[in-house]
Amino acid sequence: MKKLLKKLFYHDGNGWWNLPKNMSGKPNPPYEGPIGGPWLIKMINLMTYGGKSHAGPRFYIIVGIFLAIITALEVWAFELESELAILYIPILLILALIKFVAVVAFYMHLRFDNRFFSYVFASGMIVGTVVFSLLLFISEAAYMTR
Amino acid sequence: MTTKPATKSLVFPRFFPRPNSKTGIWSWIATVDHKKIGTLYGITSFFWFIVAGLEALLIRIQLSQANNDFLSPDMYNSLFTMHGTTMIFLVVMPLSAAFFNWLIPLQIGARDVAFPRLNALSYWIFLFGSILINFSWITGEAPNGGWFGYAPNSGVTFNPGKGMTYWVVGLNVLGISSIAAGLNFVTTIINMRAPGMSMFKMPIFTWMTLVTSILIILALPILAVAGIQLQTDRIYGTHFFNSLGGGDPVMWQHIFWLFGHPEVYILILPAMGIVSEVLPTFARKPIFGYSFVVFAGAVIGFMGWFVWSHHMFTVGLGPAANSAFSISTMLIAVPTGIKIFNWLGTLWGGSIRFNTAMLFSLGFIAMFTIGGLSGVMHASPPTDAQQQDTYFVVAHFHYVLFGGALLGIFSGIYFWWPKFTGYFLNEKIGKLNFIFMLIGFNIQFGPMHWLGMDGMPRRIYTYAENMGWEGSNLAATIGGFILGVGVLLFIYNVIYSMIHKEVAGADPWDGRTLEWSTSSPPPEHDFDEIPQVKFRDDFWFKKYPETIKEYYEHGEIEEDTEDKLSEKSNHEDEIHLPDMSYYPFILGVGIAILGAGFLSNIYIIAISVPIMIWGLLGWSMEPVNDPHPDGH
Amino acid sequence: MSETAVINNHQDEIENTSTGLSNKKLMMWLFLASDVMFFGAFISTYLIYRGKSLVGPYPSEVLDIPITTVSTFILLMSSLAMVLALHYLKENEKNKATLWILGVVLLGTIFMGFQFYEFNHFAHLGLTPRTNIFGTTFFILTGLHGGHVTIGILWMAFLAYGSHKGTLRSDNAIDLEIAGLYWHFVDIVWIIIFTVIYLISANDMPPAGSELLIH
Ligand code: HEM
Ligand SMILES: [Cu+2]
Numbered sequence: 002m003k004k005l006l007k008k009l010f011y012h013d014g015n016g017w018w019n020l021p022k023n024m025s026g027k028p029n030p031p032y033e034g035p036i037g038g039p040w041l042i043k044m045i046n047l048m049t050y051g052g053k054s055h056a057g058p059r060f061y062i063i064v065g066i067f068l069a070i071i072t073a074l075e076v077w078a079f080e081l082e083s084e085l086a087i088l089y090i091p092i093l094l095i096l097a098l099i100k101f102v103a104v105v106a107f108y109m110h111l112r113f114d115n116r117f118f119s120y121v122f123a124s125g126m127i128v129g130t131v132v133f134s135l136l137l138f139i140s141e142a143a144y145m146t147r
Numbered sequence: 148m149t150t151k152p153a154t155k156s157l158v159f160p161r162f163f164p165r166p167n168s169k170t171g172i173w174s175w176i177a178t179v180d181h182k183k184i185g186t187l188y189g190i191t192s193f194f195w196f197i198v199a200g201l202e203a204l205l206i207r208i209q210l211s212q213a214n215n216d217f218l219s220p221d222m223y224n225s226l227f228t229m230h231g232t233t234m235i236f237l238v239v240m241p242l243s244a245a246f247f248n249w250l251i252p253l254q255i256g257a258r259d260v261a262f263p264r265l266n267a268l269s270y271w272i273f274l275f276g277s278i279l280i281n282f283s284w285i286t287g288e289a290p291n292g293g294w295f296g297y298a299p300n301s302g303v304t305f306n307p308g309k310g311m312t313y314w315v316v317g318l319n320v321l322g323i324s325s326i327a328a329g330l331n332f333v334t335t336i337i338n339m340r341a342p343g344m345s346m347f348k349m350p351i352f353t354w355m356t357l358v359t360s361i362l363i364i365l366a367l368p369i370l371a372v373a374g375i376q377l378q379t380d381r382i383y384g385t386h387f388f389n390s391l392g393g394g395d396p397v398m399w400q401h402i403f404w405l406f407g408h409p410e411v412y413i414l415i416l417p418a419m420g421i422v423s424e425v426l427p428t429f430a431r432k433p434i435f436g437y438s439f440v441v442f443a444g445a446v447i448g449f450m451g452w453f454v455w456s457h458h459m460f461t462v463g464l465g466p467a468a469n470s471a472f473s474i475s476t477m478l479i480a481v482p483t484g485i486k487i488f489n490w491l492g493t494l495w496g497g498s499i500r501f502n503t504a505m506l507f508s509l510g511f512i513a514m515f516t517i518g519g520l521s522g523v524m525h526a527s528p529p530t531d532a533q534q535q536d537t538y539f540v541v542a543h544f545h546y547v548l549f550g551g552a553l554l555g556i557f558s559g560i561y562f563w564w565p566k567f568t569g570y571f572l573n574e575k576i577g578k579l580n581f582i583f584m585l586i587g588f589n590i591q592f593g594p595m596h597w598l599g600m601d602g603m604p605r606r607i608y609t610y611a612e613n614m615g616w617e618g619s620n621l622a623a624t625i626g627g628f629i630l631g632v633g634v635l636l637f638i639y640n641v642i643y644s645m646i647h648k649e650v651a652g653a654d655p656w657d658g659r660t661l662e663w664s665t666s667s668p669p670p671e672h673d674f675d676e677i678p679q680v681k682f683r684d685d686f687w688f689k690k691y692p693e694t695i696k697e698y699y700e701h702g703e704i705e706e707d708t709e710d711k712l713s714e715k716s717n718h719e720d721e722i723h724l725p726d727m728s729y730y731p732f733i734l735g736v737g738i739a740i741l742g743a744g745f746l747s748n749i750y751i752i753a754i755s756v757p758i759m760i761w762g763l764l765g766w767s768m769e770p771v772n773d774p775h776p777d778g779h
Numbered sequence: 780m781s782e783t784a785v786i787n788n789h790q791d792e793i794e795n796t797s798t799g800l801s802n803k804k805l806m807m808w809l810f811l812a813s814d815v816m817f818f819g820a821f822i823s824t825y826l827i828y829r830g831k832s833l834v835g836p837y838p839s840e841v842l843d844i845p846i847t848t849v850s851t852f853i854l855l856m857s858s859l860a861m862v863l864a865l866h867y868l869k870e871n872e873k874n875k876a877t878l879w880i881l882g883v884v885l886l887g888t889i890f891m892g893f894q895f896y897e898f899n900h901f902a903h904l905g906l907t908p909r910t911n912i913f914g915t916t917f918f919i920l921t922g923l924h925g926g927h928v929t930i931g932i933l934w935m936a937f938l939a940y941g942s943h944k945g946t947l948r949s950d951n952a953i954d955l956e957i958a959g960l961y962w963h964f965v966d967i968v969w970i971i972i973f974t975v976i977y978l979i980s981a982n983d984m985p986p987a988g989s990e991l992l993i994h
Contacts, residue, residue, distance in 0.1 A: 057866065058863055058866055061859060061862045061863060061866065062859065064859075065855070065856065065858075065859035068855050068858075068859075069852060069855060069856075072848065072851060072852060072855065075973075075974065075978055076844065076848050076978075078978070079844055079978050079981065082982060089979075090979055093974050093978050093979060094974065096974070097970055097971060097973075097974040100967075100970045101967050101970055101971070104858060104963055104966060104967050104970070105963075105967065107862075108858050108859075108861070108862050108959075108963045108966075109959075109960055109963045109964070110956075115798075115799075115800055117798065117800060117805075118800070118804070118805070118808045121805070121808045121809055121812055122808055122811060122812055122815075124812065125365060125811070125812025125813070125815045125816065126812075126815055128365055128449075128452055128816075129365075129815045129816050129819040130819075131452075131453075132405065132452050132453070132819075133819045133820070133822075133823040135453070136401055136405065136823055136827075137823055137826055137827060139456065139464055139465075139468040140398075140401065140827045141827075142464075142465055142467060142468060143397075143463070143464045143465055143468065261802045261806070262802070262806065326813060329813075330806050330809050330810055330813070331806075333805075333806075333809055334802050334805050334806045334809065337797070337798060337800075337805065338796040338797055338798055338800065338802050338805060339796065339797065340797040342797075344797070364809055364810075364812065364813045365812065365813060365816050366816070367813075368813050368814065368816040368817035368820070369816055369817075369820050371817060372817060372820035372821055372824075373820075375919070375923075376824070376919070379908065379915075379919055383908060383909070384908075384909045385908045385909060385914075385915040385918075385919065386909070386911070386912050386915045387824070387912075387915055387916075387919075392833070392909075392911060392912055392915070393828065393831045393832050393833045393911055393912030393913075394828065394912055394915070395827075395828070395831075398824065398827065398828075402820060402824070405820070764937075767937070
């Protein structure tokens with residue numbers, strides 16, 4: 002406990018707030034669990050270039066195809082809108098989220114880059130998402146009670 | 148350094164040679180030196196401070212008596228709009244930016260900011276934007292919808308003149324400047340620190356600048372959105388805030404205050420940083436609870452996002468929203484209070500010197516606390532229902548903005564003036580200046596509390612006779628003039644200091660942070676040798692190594708294990724300063740003309756495009772440093 | 780002018796920072812965080828005003844999913860071209876890099892062509908920013924996105940020229956990398972716009988009772 006406090010507040014310690022040192026050039030941390038057998042772990046590491054320091058064209062093309070397939074799925078969901086009913090919007094949002102993450106992680110190299118860049122972008126995303134969800138929520142609530 | 152085989156580079160045709168004048172107007176126009184840019188920011192925003200102050204005095208004269216007709220209602224609207232807009236966007240923000248520019252590289256031990264040319268661009272856009280928005284006085288159509296620009300009052304239907312168009316266009320131009328500066332300072336603080344200066348060894352002012360800049364980066368885009376929406380509504384007839392077309396004026400309030408509340412913290416955090424530097428120096432004690440001050444600042448920066456609807460308690464968002472925002476608003480007073488206690492703790496047991504800078508800081512603490520308390524009062528929706536749109540709110544935000552932000556900034560001016568110019572400001576005049584300001588301020592804004600409680604609405608140009616408001620209003624006007632004398636005394640002090648030239652050494656106050664370790668004013672390259680940092684308040688411990696034991700128990704110091712950075716600067720024997728450049732100015736002119744184009748017609752926009760392209764291309768093809776003549 | 784100094788500047792930039800990260804890249808990420816707020820505010824405006832139009836044309840009467848799917852696909856592929864360009868630039872394969880950057884420019888231009896067609900088509904159907912709140916929010920949001928794409932296209936064209944001339948090389952590939960970050964960001968904004976404006980609201984009908992208001 003004391004150690005933790007020291008880590009959190011003692012100014013000369015190297016606590017969690019200290020920016021990560023240079024990681025570029027070092028390999029990506031490979032995926033090790035918690036879920037998945039050896040086969041899955043191998044696949045994930047192959048897919049995400051775990052243990053390697055960058056990806057190659059083959060991988061980028063695979064991601065591109067993957068993005069195209071998800072776009073096709075989205076349009077397919079659109080065709081089935083009335084069948085999917087209440088599930089329609091959640092499904093679309095999840096598909097969009099997958100595409101979003103794929104582009105950010107692989108094309109924008111966040112998976113391969115210094116983690117600090119992820120923090121920067123994630124903090125913008127988090128503030129944005131929370132604030133604007135709140136805005137949508139109160140606007141909708143105010144509209145319905147009007 | 149590795150040398151690579153020379154290859155050809157893209158060269159943009161130059162219409163004039165690389166600027167290198169050290170004096171004269173061109174040395175300012177082409178400068179990329181953070182100190183010169185800081186000076187430019189300071190002078191420009193002080194000019195606008197005078198302008199906005201005069202506007203305030205006109206307002207006060209009008210309100211000094213009931214049924215006064217000194218100003219026409221239209222004129223009154225323009226004056227209070229421009230007073231607020233100018234004070235917030237052209238005075239407090241850029242005065243803070245002047246301090247950022249001057250101090251951040253000096254405090255973190257760097258030779259310049261991360262992007263010196265971008266820094267110059269920020270200044271030029273700010274200058275042209277400020278001229279653009281004030282140009283409306285000359286065309287006779289000054290903005291008149293308030294600094295908050297509430298729809299639908301700011302739309303064309305109710306406000307057909309050009310005034311509010313000036314306002315949105317001007318704010319959008321200024322927004323570009325602020326965002327560019329914000330990006331620059333976050334990058335600088337994260338990436339340009341001297342070897343050994345980990346984040347938690349940075350001075351508090353640097354920390355507050357970091358938080359402020361992050362807020363600027365995230366909040367100003369929202370103002371841009373509000374601006375674009377209002378602008379298209381006004382110019383192209385869209386329906387964002389037009390209920391006849393399906394829009395909703397309440398949306399403006401949401402988007403504006405979504406920006407607006409983070410904005411008030413953008414205004415106050417730099418002043419908090421300044422005070423946190425002044426108090427330890429004059430109490431000769433390190434700041435009490437460094438980590439708490441830092442974390443409180445960061446928490447304020449985060450929580451500031453979730454309170455915006457406290458400006459909308461009377462809009463009718465419903466009990467759930469009102470309660471939620473009421474709670475979050477009350478909560479945000481907690482980190483603010485933490486800071487106040489830390490400042491008091493810093494004073495406790497110190498050997499205090501009452502210099503002018505210190506007096507201003509003490510004034511800051513007292514006045515800001517009063518403003519914070521009235522803020523907590525209208526954090527409660529039922530109370531706020533009584534206070535909304537009354538002079539009580541005016542009293543609140545002047546206590547935090549003048550009593551807070553501006554007293555803090557004046558404290559900073561008195562504190563760092565010797566560093567900026569090499570000469571002291573006179574202490575006697577300074578103390579007089581402080582007394583006049585503090586007394587005038589309280590006489591002006593104190594009575595507004597009970598005026599508000601008595602129900603006097605804000606934003607009205609006059610009031611009836613028998614309301615019992617005359618006495619307080621007259622007092623406020625007199626206070627305003629006393630305050631004005633205080634400002635005149637400051638100007639007198641500046642002139643006095645320039646004539647009498649009382650030389651201040653490198654370290655006149657026995658300072659604690661790195662900026663005092665270099666000469667006053669600093670050389671162009673800031674530091675002859677980049678400092679190596681071991682402690683927080685490193686300069687102090689270099690001067691008084693015997694006190695290390697006192698502050699680090701048992702004298703044991705945790706050394707930075709990852710000290711590889713310190714090796715790096717050892718083999719840095721050459722001082723590389725970025726070369727001067729005309730392109731920031733050219734690009735700034737282009738953006739200003741673009742803004743003017745939105746106000747007039749498409750041909751002016753067409754003129755701006757080639758200028759902007761010229762600026763951009765020239766900029767990107769010009770190397771930061773021309774190769775040195777000695778082949779380095 | 781010798782190029783040596785310029786090259787060293789680029790290396791200095793990365794080596795002499797406190798975190799070992801490139802200043803330019805850090806600033807680009809910060810800028811993207813800022814742009815998140817920009818588009819976030821516009822997208823939430825769209826969502827709050829969704830279904831509040833008082834007069835037609837309504838989304839279901841104008842939006843054309845097949846065409847937009849094609850343009851979405853094209854923008855996605857431009858992102859693929861972008862990463863390939865960066866890859867080949869880092870591998871010092873100048874010609875391939877130039878070609879892929881040009882590919883980005885081309886695909887981006889086609890995307891803008893689609894948008895131009897779409898705007899025109901909508902205007903023919905009687906939907907302009909002035910028609911109703913759907914038109915207002917739709918045109919301003921997608922128009923600003925288009926503005927971002929246009930800036931990206933110009934930037935890429937400039938870089939393609941540099942790569943062709945040999946001034947953009949593996950050692951200053953950071954310049955292409957940050958342009959790429961911008962480009963991909965514009966792409967993910969479109970991913971969201973495609974979902975939110977097109978797929979989710981393409982079947983939005985006139986709100987109940989709106990006819991009563993008009994007549
Ligand atoms: C202790 C923390 C604070 C609390 C709880 C607080 C609370 C509030 C509330 C509830 C309002 C809305 C009043 C109304 O319109 O009815 C308000 C207005 C305002 N506050 Fe604060 N505030 C605090 C600190 C600050 C600070 C530090 C600043 C600026 C430096 C500031 C600047 C303003 C301004 C400018 C307005 C008026 C906006 C307008 O209507 O034009 N406040 N505050
Ligand atoms: Cu507020």
